[in-house]
Amino acid sequence: MSIQTLEIIRKRLEERPEELRQARKNGHKVVGWTGYNVPEEIVHALGFIPVRIALGGDDRLVEVGARYASSKTCVFIREIVGAFSENKDPYIQQTDILAFDATCLQNYRAAEVIEYFFKKDVVVLAVPRNFAEDDAKTYFVHEANEFTRLLEERAGRLLDNATLGESVALYNDIRKTLKSIYTFQAARDNVISWEEVYDLIQAGDLLDKKEYLSLLQQTLAELTELQHNPVIEADCDSRIFISGSLIPRGDRKLISIINLAGGRIVGDDLWSGILPHLDLDIKEISPAGVALGYLNRTPHAALPYLDLESDRRLKKLHELLSQSRAHGVIYHTLRYCDPFTFKAKETKNVLAKSGIPLLEIHTEYAGSDYEAMKTRVEAFIEMIRIKSELVEEEAA
């Protein structure tokens, strides 16, 4: 089954770098952003073109990045630094300003290194570790106001609430539509795959936001026509949920291995996937309101939380696992990605209490571990398949 709008999106992505080049010639500025808590609506409302800096899968760029940011930095960050060094990525080439946050400290370090070596204009948003405390929220509101002020300076204009309100409404519509589309990928009839939806989500990092919303709505209309009422149920497929470190554009190693091994991915809680689009409730149209909306979402693993029982990240993982009717979790950790590697064993133990198996795959962007990963994933999927078949037999 083919969704025609997905083809249009692929074509528009090919055209996008040239479009950005033209926009910049006409005086527009592109803000390259990265960080879980960067309030993109503020960037958008100030008239910038936001483009997410997220790329992976290129071991050579990782090596280049290591020359500047050391070989001990996570591979994702090393690749970003390497890409800035080479300046060949069509999106990185078009950035005028960078907006990074300090949710993950390695992201923050990347901002420093890129600013120093490649003389980029970087605005950094600090993020409190004690994010759940009231004083941390007050602090973050100040930081968001400061972040806005620094962007206003660069935009040469002040942020007005009416424009911010329009941006928030646009982004809310995008999130709402994405959530509706996401339901289809996990459904029984499988009219759209998780992989297609994942690419669709990441297309939004790069495309013009208004056009993106329109394309999402077209996609949803097509899907609804194909399947009026998506039903999600656990069947004999090996339904896999992906968690852990982000999987940005350019990195499809683990995903392709899961597919080749016969697993069906039905959900994720990746920073590069659906998670940032969930539970974002902006209660007030102001930089503060937007920032708090971000901070109050499901927290990123880089922000420590000291009570296991009330950890909202784990609660969200449980909720998404239940919604997607996944049989098992493949927990992806990138080399030196501390936020997720530190939690791998704990997450495994927590899920084991609910009878959900977890396989940690620790990897980097080199191809040298491909076969080893494949063997482990195949064994995991085989185990899940046998287990779900037994459950089906017992139910019958």
Added chain:
Amino acid sequence: MGKQLFRYSEANKEGFLDSDNITFNDGSIVTPEEIWHYLTVEGPVKYPSAFEVNLYQGNRGSRDETLPTSLKTRYLGLTFSARMEKAKDNGKSIAFIQGGQAVDPYTAADTIALRPGLVNQWNNGLEYGNDINKENLRRKKSKEKAFHDMSFEACQTGGYEHVQAGNLRIDVIAPYTVLRCSDVSYGVEAHRHGPNKDVKLLNVDFPLRNQADKPWAIEYFAGNLRRLVHTLDEVTGRKTTEDDLLKAIKLHNEGRRLGTELAELWWSADIPPTNSDDRASLVSLGNLETHGDVQASLSVLKEARKFIAERVKNGVKGHAVTDNPKRLFILGSCVGINGSRSEDAGAIVVGRDDQWSHCSSLVEEEGDPYYNLAKTTLEYPYEQGIEKRAQWTIEQIRKSRADGVIFIHNWGCNTQAAISRPIVDIIKRETGIPTYIHERDLHGLRDEQEQNRVNAFIEML
């Protein structure tokens, strides 16, 4: 056959006995006679590894027998574990903290603050009779447990392996989080899934990125310091007042001033008055937390200043220092080189940025002590952005007249590793001094590979 152990010479005893007592927090004292007995009789039996004549001794204890305060820091180090056990028996509260932070609020709240190195030291001292290799194997084993329970890519495991195993009676894990290190915050969080439910957890949230000029950031960190003191009070059952904090600030400022004076005195000498290890152990007393006893550190520090001044005046050279050694400045968190082997190769370590950054940061004594402490902490030179940190480091390198700079980062320490190159880049550009970046394993003996690189650098200098 037993290992060859170093022994202090009786010829130096008389001079040592003329030196001062050490006074401790609880008012007790230990006399030079008792210290000498410990170092020559009790210590070598309990801790033969500390006295072993072995090239791989990473941090060789003082052999400078005519410098009494070095023997005293040695004594404080060797008795550390027993003193912590005694403190716990007497109901004292103990907190796990971060390296690179001052401990004024912990002192104010009558709590002993131990950074990761000291937590390990406490645990290491619980077992007697080990030689260096046995001791190292034991440390590796406990660290492996932490790696298993957290991440094998951890540099810092937050004392998890000791606290969760119940080996150490630590009451609260409450470091300044993300100050110079990201692993420690994940380490604190990891305690939430361990079996020891009695230990309290708190992240004292140190905000990043040029925050010292932002009033809201200072207020936020001050609020975190108040929360810290409140949490410490919950453990001790006492009520710490602002006046208590001010007194602690004044006490620690005295230590910081003395530590700074001592370092500058040392740097002023044409002939190095101590070797690398002795310099480090004396200057680090300025933070007053090194031995888990603020008053003991202060009393040794005061005396050390007098002895070093005499040596500088008389041109006395430190033990085992070569003539005209090449002067090395070491950068990075929780790192160091093998002092004695580097001295044998013709060098001497004249300074470090870590620990020194906060030792040289005095806290304002007028006004709200929480606000003042927060502001100073946010101003720590080590925690600033690349350019600002590098400029401060260059200033220290120039003051110390270093010939070469080594930036060391531990395996897994991505927070420091990530900026090692830009920092040394600026230093090289502005001073012309040779630099190199060196990665090492935090845990274990300093190996030949590491020393080969250091020696090659010294030879090049």
